Amino acid sequence: MDHRDAVSSxxxxxxxxxTPEQAGLPVYGQRRVPGLRRGEVATLAGVSVEYYTRLERGNLRGxxxxxxxxxxxxxxLGDTERMYLYDLARAAGPVPAARTRREVRPTxxxxxARIVEGMPELPAYVMNNRLDTLAANRxxxxxxxxxxxxxxxxxxxxxxxxxxxAARRFYTDWERMARFAVGALRIEAGKNPYDRDLSNLIGELSTRSDAFRVMWGSQDVHVFRQSTKLLHHPLVGDLELDQETMSLPDESGLSVVVYSAxxxxxxxxxxxxxxxxSATTGQERDAESTGEPSPRQP
Incomplete structure (x- = not known):
């Protein structure tokens, strides 16, 4: 993802x-833009039109x-949007030498892993900022x-x-969840524009999914915290679960995600x-791997 294009878009x-009305600005004549003009944003921000134009062309350096x-x-801007703007500004600085090397993936x-496995009655997994699930309990x-x-x-x-x-059946509110996922990836792209794996993922999804491409173009951002998930599991049917996402207190970027009812x-x-x-099928898989009779066998 080109950084200047990301800032500009x-x-x-x-x-x-x-709208001008929302910003408390007078409206004169016919307008050719759906929202505010560049000059109006510059006035509200207390900067010159030339300076704001430079910013909107993608130059946030300094x-x-x-x-x-x-x-x-x-x-x-909301809190998440403001954070994203600051991330874009930080990324506009000189590229740190460490970022020119391939980053070590956190493990x-x-x-x-023991904490996640120690919650057998709650679905739990560890997720990175690219939305990879790196570990999960049964x-x-x-x-x-x-x-x-x-x-x-x-x-x-x-x-x-x-x-x-299958995801459109699994997520009862698929569009809402999908937009949250896109918004989370955009936040990460603002923080780490040199993450090759993230760029490859965004490129892959943009190429293979029209829905992703449209949602990515909306420029919306999102941070996963707590929410309610409406799911339809193929075995147990509809589930309305509370989701809590807890970031680990280190620089790994990993989070523990837990569902409860x-x-x-x-x-x-x-x-x-x-x-x-899951306990029964897990025992059967263990039995198959050891050659012992499964729990369902006489």
Whole structure:
């Protein structure tokens, strides 16, 4: 992803979303742009039109925090959008020598893997900023059984969402989830524009999925935190689960994602049924690997 193009497209898309009325500006005559003009954004941000034009052409090098704050206020950016703008500005600086080398991929520490495995009643997995699931407990693999059954997904949530037809059945609110995934990848692209694996993933999805290409063009950003997921599992049916995403306190960029259901709900019963099924099939796989009789064999 070209950095200047990313900056230019983001700023244009944000000013296109704001009307003069929303910005408290007078309207004169017929307008040819859907939102604010460049000059109007410059006035609201307290900079010259020439300077703002330079910014919107993708040149954020050397821009001060005060200008970024004024620009974020003029464009009415939310917290996530403001963070993304700052990431774009940081990435506009000189390329650190470390980034010119191929980055070492973070691995899941054994202690983190034990924590995930130690929650047998809750689906849990470890995810990186490219939405790869690097480790999952048995119930997590059972919940995402269709993703893990497709080797072309590479255990990547975005590939599953856009390239596997089963995802549109699995995610009851598929479009919302898909837009969140695209927004999360855009946030990561702003932070790490030199991540070759991320660029390859975005290129692959843009080439193979019209839906991804359209959503990527919207310039929206998103950070996974807590949310409610509406899922339809092929074995246990509809599940309404609470999702919590907890970033690890290091520089790995990894997060632990955990699903849960409120007590006494149909979703809790569904998770118990799924846990029972996954435990049985897991024992059968273990038996097959050792040559011993499976639990279902007399």
């Amino acid at each position: 983001f700023l244009r898309s944000r000013r296109d979303k704001i 821009v001060s925090d005060s200008v970024l704050d004024a620009l974020a206020q003029a464009l009415r 899941v520490r054994p202690s983190v 119930l997590g693999r059972a919940l995402y059984s269709e993703m893990y059954a497709d080797p072309t997904c590479g255990a990547n949530v975005a590939r599953f969402a856009f390239l596997n037809a 409120p007590p006494g709900t149909a979703a809790e019963d569904g998770l118990k049924l799924l846990a029972s099924w």
